[in-house]
Amino acid sequence: MAARHREVAMCDRTGEFLAIAEGLARRIATRPGIVGPPRVRTRSDFTQMTAQIGADIYATTQKLDKLAQLAQSRSLFDDPTVEVNELTIIIKQDLSSLNAKLRDVQLAMREYRAQTGARGGGRQAESHTAHVVDALKLQLSTAAKGFQDVLQVRSNNIRVQMDRQKQFEGAGRPAAGAMGGTGAQCGGAGCGGGARGAPAPLFTPPRAPLPDEPAGRIVETVIDIGRLGGAAGAGGAFGAQQAQMQEMLPSNYLESRALAVESVQSTIVELGTIFQQLQSVVAEQQHLVERIDAQVDETVMTVDSTQRQLLRLYQTMSGNRLAMKMLAMVVAFMMTYGAFFA
Amino acid sequence: MASIRARQTESINRMLDLNRASGADYGAAWQEPWKVLIYDRACQDVISPLLRVGDLRNRGITLHLLIDSEREAVPDVPAIYFVMPTAENVAKIGDDCARRLYDAYHVNFAAPVSRELLEELAAVTLRAEAVSQVSQVVDQYLGYVSLEDELVDLNVRGSFRRLNDPAASDASIETLLDSIATAIFSVLATLGVVPIIRCPRGGAAQMVADRLARRLRDALRSGAPSFADGSGSSAAFQRPVLVLAERSADMAVVLQHPWSYRALCHDLLGMRLNRLQCADSAAADDIAGAAGAPNGGKRITHAYNLEPSDFFWRAQAASPFPAVAEAVDAAIQAYRVQVEAINAGNANGAAGGAAGRAACASGGGGSCDDLGESTRQLQAAMSALPELQERKRVIDMHTNIATALLHKIKMTGLDSFVSAEEAVLARSLSAADRATLEELVTTGAAGTAEDRVRLLSLYFLLSSPPDAELARLTAALRAQGADVRPLAYLRTMAAFRTRVAMAASDGGKAKAAGGVMNSVFNFADKVGVGASTRSLTSTLAANVKQLLPAKRETILTRAVAAVLEAKPHADVDGYLTVDPRVSAEAHAADPSLARRGPFREALVFVIGGGSYLEYQNLLDYAAQAQGGGRRVLYGCTELLTGSELLAQLAQLGPAT
Known part of the structure; x- marks a missing residue:
C-alpha cells in the first residue's frame, strides 16, 4: 500500500436512499413512522455470547503481545519476572475461561437453532452457527499457540540463564575456596548478616549498574560478578562480601529459576489439553483455501446427481403405474363381470 | 503504486x-x-x-x-x-x-x-x-475482475459481437459503451489516478473515451476523495496514460494459436478467472488399471487455481510449452533433493539422539546436549514440512496441467499449426510453407475444423493471399463441414477497412525478429500417453522441443510503445488526446493543452476482447523498454480464446 493514507473509492448513498424512502412514505402516507429511527435490536444469547467471546479473545491477544515483549526483554534494570508471572497467570486463566465459555456457547447454539427452526430457518442458520463457533475456536487456538510460543521462548531463556549460572558456579567456587577461611568465617560470624537478613533483593539480580557494563544482560552481569569476586578475592573485606554474595546468589536464584521453569512447563502442559479440545478445528482448515466459486461447481454436480436420482425414481414410478393400471383394469373387469353376469 | x-x-x-x-x-x-x-x-x-x-x-x-x-x-x-x-x-x-x-x-x-x-x-x-x-x-x-497484478478483465461478455452487430439497436450499444466506461472508471477510481486518454478516432474507443472523460470531469468537479491527488502535487507529473484500443485493429493475435504456458491453459484447457479444470490423467490411468474403471470410464477432473502467488506459475506462465515441461521436471528434481536432504538430516539426528540418550542415561554430562540438538533438527524438519507439502502440491498441479496440455497438443497436432502460423506471422512464406499450410487446411488430418479456420483466417489477415487461392481453401473447409462464416465476416471487414483507411495498412508491418521455423513436423511417431505422466521432457518429441516462437511485437504493443515514448508512429499520431483535468471547453479551444508524453505508466484497455498473448507481449515490452521503469496495466472487455472469437465472428457473418 502507498505510504500516504488513501481514501478507498466508494460513494455512500444511504442518505439519498433514506430521503427517497421518506418522500415515498409521506406520499403514500399509510403508516407514519415506518422510516423512523432504527428499531431496537433484540439479540439472542448466542449472538451476544459469541460477540463477547470474540472481544475477550481480542483482549487476551493484546495481553499476549505485551507478554511476548516482556519475555523478550532481559534488561538489567527492569527484570520482568514478576510481571511475566502475573501476566502468564492472567492469560492462562483467560484462556481456560474462554475455553469453558466456548462450551457454553454450544448449548446456546442449540437454543438458537431451535429458535430459528421455529422462524423457518434451517440449514443455513445451522452452518452459520457452526462457522461462528469454528471461527472462535480457531481464534482461541491461535491465541493459545501464540501463548505456547511465548512460554517456550521464556523457558529457553531461563534455561540458558541457568546453564550460565552453573558454569559460573563451577568457576567461582574454587576462587572462593582459595580465599581461605576469612570469607566463610565472616559469613558465619554475621558480618554478612546484613546480606542474609535481607535476602529478597538477591533473588533478583543486582540492580546496581556495574561500571564496565551498565547495559549488559542479566546473565552476563552475574558472570561478571563472579569474575569480579574472584579477582578481588585477595583484596580483603570487599572481596569477601562479594564471595559471599556468590554463595547465596546461585542457590536462591537457581531455586527461583527452577520454579519458574516448572511453572512455565506446567502451563505448557495445560495448554496441551486446550489444544486437544480444539484439534478438530485445525484438522478441517483444508476447505478454507477453496474459492467461493468452487462451491458452485459442487452444487452443479449435486444438482446433477439429484436429477439422476429423481429420474430413476420417476422411472420406477412409471413402472409402478403400469402395474397399477393393470390392476385397475382387472378390478374394473371383475366389477363389470360381477354386475352384469353374476 | x-x-x-x-x-x-x-x-x-x-x-x-x-x-x-x-x-x-x-x-x-x-x-x-x-x-x-x-x-x-x-x-x-x-x-x-x-x-x-x-x-x-x-x-x-x-x-x-x-x-x-x-x-x-x-x-x-x-x-x-x-x-x-x-x-x-x-x-x-x-x-x-x-x-x-x-x-x-x-x-x-x-x-x-x-x-x-x-x-x-x-x-x-x-x-x-x-x-x-x-x-x-x-x-x-469494483465492477471489474483483477486477475493479475497487471491484468484486468472488465467482465463484459460478447462485446465484439455486440459492438459490431449491424442489427443492434442504438440503445443496446449505448448501454454496452456505458458499462465499459463504468468498468474502466472503476479501475481508475480504485487506483486513484486521472490519466491522459489516447485513443483512435471515430470508433467505439472514442465513444468510450468521451464517456470516461465526462465521468472523470464530474468526479473531479464534485471533489471525489478517491482522486484526491491535487494537480499541483508531484504526482501530477507522473500521470499515467490511458490507451483505448479496439479489437478490430488486430484480430490475428486472438485467432493465432498460442504456444506459451498461460495462453495454452486459456486456449486449450479453458482457464477462466485463474481457474481451470482438467482431467487428472495420472489418477485416471491408475484407477482404470487398478480397479477396472469403477466410474464407468469417467475421468476424474480436478479444478486448479493458478494464483499469482504460485512460484512456478509466476516463473513459467510466459514460457513456451517445451520449456515449461523442462521446468516441471527440474522442479520435481529439486523437490526430491530437498526431501532427501531433510531425510538424511533426520536420520543423522535420530542416530545422534539415540546415542545421546544412552550417554545421558549412563550419566555422561556433555552428550545430553546432543539430545537437544536432535530435537531441534526434528523441529526444523517439522516446520519445513508444511512448506514442502505446499511445494509438492504446486508441482503436482503443474505436472497434471502440463500432462493434460501435452495430451491435447498431441491430439490436435497443435504444434504443426503453431509452426505454420509462425511462418505466416514472420511474413516469409516459402513454397514449402505454403504447401504445409494448404495441406493442414485441406486434408483435415490434424486439428479440429476450428483450428483450420483459425489458420486460414490468420493467413488471410496477414498475407492477403489472392482471392482465388482463398476461395479454393475456403471451399475445401466448407466441404469438411467447417463453419466458414467467420472468414466471410473477416473479408467484409477487411474490404471495409481498406476502403476507409488506405494509409494505416503499411504503418506497422511486422519486423520478424527470429528465423523461419522448421515446419516439418512428423506426428507419426506418437509417444505413449501413459508414460507421459512420469517425465514430461522425455515424452516430448525432439522436434517439438525446438519450437520456440520468435518474439515480435504485436500491433497494440507498438502503439503503446509509441505513446509511452512519444515517438512518431503512423497510427498513433492520429490518436485523439483527452485530458480530463482540462475542462471540455478549454480542450475544444486548444487541443494542445493535453500533454503528449513521454509517460512512465500506461493503462491499456482493449474494447472488444483481449488475449493472454497480447497481454504477455505488453509485459515483455514493459520489462525490456529502453530507459526502464515502464509499467503497463492491460485490461480488456473479456479474455477471448480463438474459438470464442470465432463464435462471435460466426454470428456476425452472413447467415448462409
Whole structure:
C-alpha cells in the first residue's frame, strides 16, 4: 500500500436512499413512522455470547503481545519476572475461561437453532452457527499457540540463564575456596548478616549498574560478578562480601529459576489439553483455501446427481403405474363381470 | 503504486468490514462480528480470484451465498449484499426484506446505481416495512475482475459481437459503451489516478473515451476523495496514460494459436478467472488399471487455481510449452533433493539422539546436549514440512496441467499449426510453407475444423493471399463441414477497412525478429500417453522441443510503445488526446493543452476482447523498454480464446 493514507473509492448513498424512502412514505402516507429511527435490536444469547467471546479473545491477544515483549526483554534494570508471572497467570486463566465459555456457547447454539427452526430457518442458520463457533475456536487456538510460543521462548531463556549460572558456579567456587577461611568465617560470624537478613533483593539480580557494563544482560552481569569476586578475592573485606554474595546468589536464584521453569512447563502442559479440545478445528482448515466459486461447481454436480436420482425414481414410478393400471383394469373387469353376469 | 489486485482486495475487505473507516478502532469490529455475504454471479467473479473462503471467514463472513440461490433466514445477523445494480437484484433484496431473512441489510452496488433503481429499492423496502433495517447503500467501484497484478478483465461478455452487430439497436450499444466506461472508471477510481486518454478516432474507443472523460470531469468537479491527488502535487507529473484500443485493429493475435504456458491453459484447457479444470490423467490411468474403471470410464477432473502467488506459475506462465515441461521436471528434481536432504538430516539426528540418550542415561554430562540438538533438527524438519507439502502440491498441479496440455497438443497436432502460423506471422512464406499450410487446411488430418479456420483466417489477415487461392481453401473447409462464416465476416471487414483507411495498412508491418521455423513436423511417431505422466521432457518429441516462437511485437504493443515514448508512429499520431483535468471547453479551444508524453505508466484497455498473448507481449515490452521503469496495466472487455472469437465472428457473418 502507498505510504500516504488513501481514501478507498466508494460513494455512500444511504442518505439519498433514506430521503427517497421518506418522500415515498409521506406520499403514500399509510403508516407514519415506518422510516423512523432504527428499531431496537433484540439479540439472542448466542449472538451476544459469541460477540463477547470474540472481544475477550481480542483482549487476551493484546495481553499476549505485551507478554511476548516482556519475555523478550532481559534488561538489567527492569527484570520482568514478576510481571511475566502475573501476566502468564492472567492469560492462562483467560484462556481456560474462554475455553469453558466456548462450551457454553454450544448449548446456546442449540437454543438458537431451535429458535430459528421455529422462524423457518434451517440449514443455513445451522452452518452459520457452526462457522461462528469454528471461527472462535480457531481464534482461541491461535491465541493459545501464540501463548505456547511465548512460554517456550521464556523457558529457553531461563534455561540458558541457568546453564550460565552453573558454569559460573563451577568457576567461582574454587576462587572462593582459595580465599581461605576469612570469607566463610565472616559469613558465619554475621558480618554478612546484613546480606542474609535481607535476602529478597538477591533473588533478583543486582540492580546496581556495574561500571564496565551498565547495559549488559542479566546473565552476563552475574558472570561478571563472579569474575569480579574472584579477582578481588585477595583484596580483603570487599572481596569477601562479594564471595559471599556468590554463595547465596546461585542457590536462591537457581531455586527461583527452577520454579519458574516448572511453572512455565506446567502451563505448557495445560495448554496441551486446550489444544486437544480444539484439534478438530485445525484438522478441517483444508476447505478454507477453496474459492467461493468452487462451491458452485459442487452444487452443479449435486444438482446433477439429484436429477439422476429423481429420474430413476420417476422411472420406477412409471413402472409402478403400469402395474397399477393393470390392476385397475382387472378390478374394473371383475366389477363389470360381477354386475352384469353374476 | 500498489497493484490493482492489492487495491481491489483492500476495497473489498473494507466493504466486508461494513465500510468502516480504515483507521477505526479494531474493537468496534466486535459490535457486529458475524456477517452473511450475498453476491450475484458477476460479483462472484470479482471476489473469486481475490479472496478464498478462509479470508472471508477471517473477516467474520460465516456464510457466502449467491443471491439467486435458495436462502433461509439467519436471524440476528447483518447481511452484506455485493451485487450489480440491476432491477432483478433490487427485487431480490426487496423479497429478502419482506421475508425478514436477516437482521440488517448493507447494500453495496459494484457499479454506481442509477436514481431510478435507488427509488425502486426504496419502494420495495418500504413495501416490506424494512427501510430502517437497510443500514447502508453504497456505490463501490469494483465492477471489474483483477486477475493479475497487471491484468484486468472488465467482465463484459460478447462485446465484439455486440459492438459490431449491424442489427443492434442504438440503445443496446449505448448501454454496452456505458458499462465499459463504468468498468474502466472503476479501475481508475480504485487506483486513484486521472490519466491522459489516447485513443483512435471515430470508433467505439472514442465513444468510450468521451464517456470516461465526462465521468472523470464530474468526479473531479464534485471533489471525489478517491482522486484526491491535487494537480499541483508531484504526482501530477507522473500521470499515467490511458490507451483505448479496439479489437478490430488486430484480430490475428486472438485467432493465432498460442504456444506459451498461460495462453495454452486459456486456449486449450479453458482457464477462466485463474481457474481451470482438467482431467487428472495420472489418477485416471491408475484407477482404470487398478480397479477396472469403477466410474464407468469417467475421468476424474480436478479444478486448479493458478494464483499469482504460485512460484512456478509466476516463473513459467510466459514460457513456451517445451520449456515449461523442462521446468516441471527440474522442479520435481529439486523437490526430491530437498526431501532427501531433510531425510538424511533426520536420520543423522535420530542416530545422534539415540546415542545421546544412552550417554545421558549412563550419566555422561556433555552428550545430553546432543539430545537437544536432535530435537531441534526434528523441529526444523517439522516446520519445513508444511512448506514442502505446499511445494509438492504446486508441482503436482503443474505436472497434471502440463500432462493434460501435452495430451491435447498431441491430439490436435497443435504444434504443426503453431509452426505454420509462425511462418505466416514472420511474413516469409516459402513454397514449402505454403504447401504445409494448404495441406493442414485441406486434408483435415490434424486439428479440429476450428483450428483450420483459425489458420486460414490468420493467413488471410496477414498475407492477403489472392482471392482465388482463398476461395479454393475456403471451399475445401466448407466441404469438411467447417463453419466458414467467420472468414466471410473477416473479408467484409477487411474490404471495409481498406476502403476507409488506405494509409494505416503499411504503418506497422511486422519486423520478424527470429528465423523461419522448421515446419516439418512428423506426428507419426506418437509417444505413449501413459508414460507421459512420469517425465514430461522425455515424452516430448525432439522436434517439438525446438519450437520456440520468435518474439515480435504485436500491433497494440507498438502503439503503446509509441505513446509511452512519444515517438512518431503512423497510427498513433492520429490518436485523439483527452485530458480530463482540462475542462471540455478549454480542450475544444486548444487541443494542445493535453500533454503528449513521454509517460512512465500506461493503462491499456482493449474494447472488444483481449488475449493472454497480447497481454504477455505488453509485459515483455514493459520489462525490456529502453530507459526502464515502464509499467503497463492491460485490461480488456473479456479474455477471448480463438474459438470464442470465432463464435462471435460466426454470428456476425452472413447467415448462409
